[in-house]
Amino acid sequence: AQRVTQPEKLLSVFKGAPVELKCNYSYSGSPELFWYVQYSRQRLQLLLRHISRESIKGFTADLNKGETSFHLKKPFAQEEDSAMYYCALYGAGNMLTFGGGTRLMVKP
Amino acid sequence: EAGVVQSPRYKIIEKKQPVAFWCNPISGHNTLYWYLQNLGQGPELLIRYENEEAVDDSQLPKDRFSAERLKGVDSTLKIQPAELGDSAVYLCASSSSGLAGGEQFFGPGTRLTVL
Numbered sequence: 001a002q003r004v005t006q007p008e009k010l011l012s013v014f015k016g017a018p019v020e021l022k023c024n025y026s027y028s029g030s031p032e033l034f035w036y037v038q039y040s041r042q043r044l045q046l047l048l049r050h051i052s053r054e055s056i057k058g059f060t061a062d063l064n065k066g067e068t069s070f071h072l073k074k075p076f077a078q079e080e081d082s083a084m085y086y087c088a089l090y091g092a093g094n095m096l097t098f099g100g101g102t103r104l105m106v107k108p
Numbered sequence: 109e110a111g112v113v114q115s116p117r118y119k120i121i122e123k124k125q126p127v128a129f130w131c132n133p134i135s136g137h138n139t140l141y142w143y144l145q146n147l148g149q150g151p152e153l154l155i156r157y158e159n160e161e162a163v164d165d166s167q168l169p170k171d172r173f174s175a176e177r178l179k180g181v182d183s184t185l186k187i188q189p190a191e192l193g194d195s196a197v198y199l200c201a202s203s204s205s206g207l208a209g210g211e212q213f214f215g216p217g218t219r220l221t222v223l
Contacts, residue, residue: 004150009148032209032210033210034210034211043111043112043214043215043216043217044151044199044214045213045214046211046212046213049210049211086150086151088210089210090209090210093164094156094163094164094209095153095156095164096141096153096209096210096212097153098150098151098152099150100148100149100150101148101149101150
């Protein structure tokens with residue numbers, strides 16, 4: 001079975017502070033991991049995927065297979081980063097499994 | 109491009125009543141998904157279609173839920189009869205075989221309240 005855990009329901013930081021949203025997964029195969037984001041009153045959308053090794057809106061995420069983690073990081077948070085963030089794993093059965101989500105609040 | 113379209117956006121019904129949700133995926137996307145999202149949780153897959161075929165419906169409570177995608181384009185999800193515990197957001201998503209499997213495009217969702 002595949003499982004995604006986001007241990008923090010809420011993360012509150014001040015503007016300009018570094019941000020790290022934690023994601024841990026459980027999967028026996030080789031995972032494909034994603035971060036999705038949902039801004040207020042908008043639909044859920046893809047933020048980034050680990051295979052692309054890209055930086056989107058200043059966010060990066062590195063897959064650590066040893067620690068089974070895929071934490072999302074940004075060195076300097078902006079107010080517009082406030083949103084719900086979901087980590088997701090694409091694995092067995094072509095199934096996308098989501099974590100419970102972390103609400104990021106960036107205070108001015 | 110309108111993206112994935114869902115209707116209605118909100119629905120309030122009394123328990124034991126039937127309800128249906130409609131989804132129109134992005135043009136050309138052959139894979140369609142229905143997800144259930146309870147408050148404070150991430151989306152959970154209910155059913156996945158590849159064109160007209162339901163290839164994964166293991167999480168769909170078949171005693172009261174049904175879905176169809178007759179022409180391989182738009183889809184309908186039905187609940188009959190609805191129960192209080194069905195109150196949630198129902199999300200539709202679509203993807204294309206040319207994309208990474210986990211790259212899905214989501215609709216705005218239908219928020220169902222069962223009284």
